[in-house]
Amino acid sequence: MSEILARAERVSRRYGDVLALNDVDLTVRAGEIVGLLGPNGAGKSTLISLLVGHRRPSAGRVELCGGDPRDPRYRRWLGTTPQETGLAATLRVGEVVDYVAAHFDRPVGRAELLDRFSLSDLVGRQTGGLSGGQKRRLAVALAFAGRPRIVLLDEPTTGLDVAARQALWDAIRVFGAEGGTVLLSSHYLAEVEALAGRVVVLGNGRVLADDTVPAIRSLVGVSRVSLTAAGLPDLPGVVATEQDEGRTHLLTTDPDALVRALVLAGTPFAGLEIRPTSLEEAFLTITARAGHPAVAAAA
Amino acid sequence: MSLVLTSARYDLLETVRIPIALxxxxxxxxxSMLFFVVPFAGDEPAGATFAxxxxxxxxxxxxxxxxxxxxxxxxxxxxxxxxxxxxxxxxLPRFAGRLLSGLVIMLISLVPVVLIAALLTEATITPARFALASGAVFVTALPFALMGFAVGYALPSKAALVVCQLIFFPLAFGGGLMSAPGQAPGFVESLAPFLPTRGAAELMWASVGxxxxxxxxxxxxxxxxVALGAxxxxxxxRDEGRRFS
Known part of the structure; x- marks a missing residue:
């Protein structure tokens, strides 16, 4: 087994009365690209802020590159990005890169880094004047400035257009192919699917699942089949049923099989609708199956 | 050390790019010089120098x-x-870099004070004492810089503004900065030695005259x-960025 670069052991984090992380375990090994998937408020950002040493866990232990991330020595191989595209607004793009690079032993050259993220034309611009997408590209470029071994990215593609997102994904893939380690959070299953080999699903501050991409897709790739019918036969693959104003909503992992079964059963129905569920709904399904009926009832 | 300078350099760049801040x-x-020192203590060399x-x-x-x-x-x-x-x-590099850039900005802001004293008052100083006073300025800056850091890292910005305003006025008056050496009201004179402003002022007074x-x-x-540094x-x-409960 390869070296562990990031680890959380029974980590909890409170903000006042709110328990943002509840007894979380996570291990990221060298060379892995791990997706941290969860709806807003699941605790993804909190977990990343603990791993980069910005916050301290209320209980448990975090480790980065073999030590406490609050000690700067263990952040020498870490690459990360500012949140919310927040950069020093009056500094120029080249200056921001130089400032970050000055903290590392053998940083990537400024020209090379800017070229890799298609930022070369902007080197003399003040960051406050960049578009949202350009800021985001620069923010992500900063994560790679110090030739990191592990990169932690919190929602890296939020606010990016399709082309910029593709460019970022390519950069992450290249870094991964060169043996780099990545932990990235997202609330899009598609993004995690495109990049990660392993997915950790976080919901309400807990790890709900930690598995391969196909396994997670079968878990959270849930569709909602809605119809009006007097009564329904037993149908395959239904994970939850709701009644709402005369409509029946079925959550299922295989809508095709469900509809085939429905038609074959000869049951009269009307107003059939199938749509993919949001990740939030999928999480409620997972938590419900994990034996939390209260969560399902709240939906 | 190079990180300290890098930090200071970018801090300065950020300030200089918004020149109105300077x-x-x-x-x-x-x-303050024009309104308080020039009309009230400008004519008398020793008084003007101490003021x-x-x-x-x-x-x-x-x-x-x-x-x-x-x-x-x-x-x-x-x-x-x-x-x-x-x-x-x-x-440390960030602290020290900020301190360094702040000192540069502070020195720039002191230039008009010195010019006004030289041109519009009878204040006098020998080159040796001027050098001494320049050194004293750095020593006196330290506790107030640390005080600023403590406030800045402990409080959200709106609270920090209020606290700074609440702190500076009593410190200035209580330290006896508004009067000539030894001429402040009695209760101020007995309280003053225990305030950092007075120690700073004594150092400056001793260096200029x-x-x-x-x-x-x-x-x-x-x-x-030492206490403000701690x-x-x-x-x-304890700072972990902005807090919300």
């Missing part, structure tokens, strides 16, 4: 307290500051510097 920090001390020294201490305090108190607290609320804390450097500094005030200045480090350590 004008602002130079205006207040210069205006200028007091005004320098006042400027040093205001400049440092507000620059760090409000500046740090505002930066902390921005995502850039927490990001810089994920870079592999401890608090014939004045024997009060040992208690100097001792307390050292105590304040407070600033504590505030930095």
């Amino acid at each position: 004008v602002g920090s130079a205006f207040f001390p210069a205006a 200028t020294a007091s005004m320098l201490v006042f400027s040093v305090m205001v400049s440092n307290l507000f620059r760090y108190g409000i500046g740090v607290s505002e930066e902390r609320a921005q995502p850039w500051e927490p990001y810089t804390r994920t870079l592999p450097a401890g608090p 014939d004045y024997p500094p009060h040992p208690v005030a100097l001792g307390m200045l050292a105590v304040w510097t 407070l600033a480090v504590w505030a930095y350590r």
